[in-house]
Amino acid sequence: MAHLFQVDRVKLLCSCGILKPITAIYLCRHCLKLRCGNCVSHEVDTLFCPNCLENMPSTEARLKKNRCGNCFDCPSCSHTLVTRATSVQTTAPDDPSKTLARKVYYLACTRCRWTSRDVGLKDQTVASGGWGEQDNEHYRFLQSLMEHYRALAQAEKLEREKKRSAHRKSSYLALSDKYSLPSLLGRKSLTPLSPYAPKGDSSQLSEMTPLEASEEVEGLPDNIFTEELILSSVTTMEQRIASPEWQPEDVGQLYPLRKHILPKRSLRCRHCEHNLSKPEYNPSSIKFKIQLGAFYHVPEVRLVRGVVLKSGVETSVQVSLCNPTPHDITLALLPFVPEAYMEAQQKEEGSEGSLVAPGGLVRVVDIPREKPDVELSGDVALPQGTLVLAARDDTAEYDDHDAASTFKDDPQVVAWRRANKVGVNLLVTPHPGAERVRVGLMMRYDYTNTVATATEARIVTLNVPIIIDVGAVSEQG
Ligand SMILES: [Zn+2]
Ligand SMILES: [Zn+2]
Ligand SMILES: [Zn+2]
Ligand SMILES: [Zn+2]
Incomplete structure (x- = not known):
């Protein structure tokens, strides 16, 4: 079996319908939607060597x-x-009998x-x-x-x-x-x-006269044979x-x-025109002024270890959830139904267009929507109820204090708990005939939105569809 990295295994479904790993996706804090390279506008900030x-x-x-x-x-x-x-010996210009090192x-x-x-x-x-420069004959x-x-x-x-x-409306674009x-x-x-x-x-x-195609082409050089x-x-x-x-x-x-030379790009949400990623101007800096990578705002889901799956047999698969934000997150795993999701998306698409008043400053650009690739080949039984992901604390790894005692976890839901990580068992049943098992789930969590302009932190509920490639079904099933 070909080895797959976590980024190939666990993918988030972007609002445009493309599956991307969490490292390649952004969360627009204004639209509260996932955005990826396909559905944002790319702008060149700096060009540098x-x-x-x-x-x-x-x-x-x-x-x-x-x-x-x-x-x-x-x-x-x-x-x-x-x-x-290196140094070479040359004759001195004033005395040809002497040599100089140059x-x-x-x-x-x-x-x-x-x-x-x-x-x-x-x-x-x-x-x-x-x-x-080399001279180019053309x-x-x-x-x-x-x-x-x-x-x-x-x-x-x-x-x-x-x-x-006639209608003077200049757009810089x-x-x-x-x-x-x-x-x-x-x-x-x-x-x-x-x-x-x-x-x-x-x-x-x-002045230009179009070139004409000729049937004759130059022959091969004589010495080629x-x-x-x-x-x-x-x-x-x-x-x-x-x-x-x-x-x-x-x-x-x-x-x-x-x-x-390479560009430093900034990314802008096409819907609300806010920056999702903006690097520092200085080419030697690897920092960002704005970085709304989903990695910093969406709990990361990882497959803990590979399992042997057999066709039609329910197998326990452990995933870990990690909270990247400095706030506690209440989270629930809900079933993901592709048909219902697509229907909801279509409805939303209709209402999204009317969000911005015509003649407003915000330029709404149609986001290209792809048909989502959400073919699932397995059923998943999810733990019922909610769990709390502890806030990220950089000092936690030096701390011997057991976090598990602070949270009253339901052992049916939480398999283990370590600092801002939680392990959860999913029960996966491959569909008959499936070679690889892909399951989907909807992660619903309370996101603390700290947009700079807001006076206080706002808590919103986000639904993030996640598709997990659990692995191949073993032959002798
Ligand atoms: Zn996208
Ligand atoms: Zn250079
Ligand atoms: Zn070389
Ligand atoms: Zn936006």
Whole structure:
């Protein structure tokens, strides 16, 4: 049986209908709904190089083709290249009979031992910034294409502006440019509301002649049948695609790759527009200003250990529940009925749209809803009644005090209790014929909502649908 991690075993059903592990899901504290990467809007906050951590504005990043100017990746294995220094003997410029030691630098990969010397690149006399760009033979053609599309986009944009002038309602999102308009076309394009097209646009548009496809393709080189093929000197597909402009076929043509820059993203609830995740601006910081990961707000369910399941036989499966919040949580496990859940979702969908008054500041965007994958292949008998999950206490692990005595637990419900964790036994019966057993349950709990604007903590009841992959059914059932 393939080993599955907890994140593959226990999944939460997002409000959009996608199953996600608790580590990949968020809880919007304003809508009180689960949200995942599929149903939030992603915004780029900062662009930075993951190696030197230099951040740059988006216009600069575009000009640099989203690559760092100083850091390189190995063209052979894509690991980060390091600069190595060595000294070479050169003749002194004023006296040819004397030799001088000079420090030079080259790039080397600490993983696969590739160096820039392997491909005959000249050593640099400066430690960084000396490596030039490789010339692309199609540069001019690509540039003219870019120009053409910019002009085209400009024309399209003016057209749009004209149409919009009837009902003047500007949205900053509509200004998002398709072909990097405002930044690259120069400042003149920053006056998009002008109804007059800049001069020269139409001429640029007419310059392009579409390319024609030809039946003839270049033949193979003559030596391909005569020369012995040395596989180690042929580049792999990954190596070729890593530099799409050149696509080197021979390892001798590999050239250091400028490192891709990465974005720091913030996530926004599409329904209420509140941030669900917002990182610190500084690239070297791994902290967040806002982090509403479900991991911090929803009790985590884990399978305690694997069990042997037999078709039609009721088996006890233990799960643990862990409270990540600093408040005690009262929790109940309820049966999850996919049909009833979907019906309730559909009803809610209708009412959700009318929550926000038309003309309000909040822009309601339709959240793409997926058909939930909630095929269950087992029945589960859940413990009746409620249980209390103790608040998370970071000092609890140093404490010998037995938490079990503080809570009057029903032994029918709670199997064990340790600090903010509780073990619960579920009785799982696989459906006949099922190979893997998936059961669903609804976790109902009291969530203490501490939205910053609220003067006091509000307690709301949340229902979180959870699908658990209990395991495979053993053959001899
Ligand atoms: Zn979602
Ligand atoms: Zn860098
Ligand atoms: Zn390498
Ligand atoms: Zn929201």
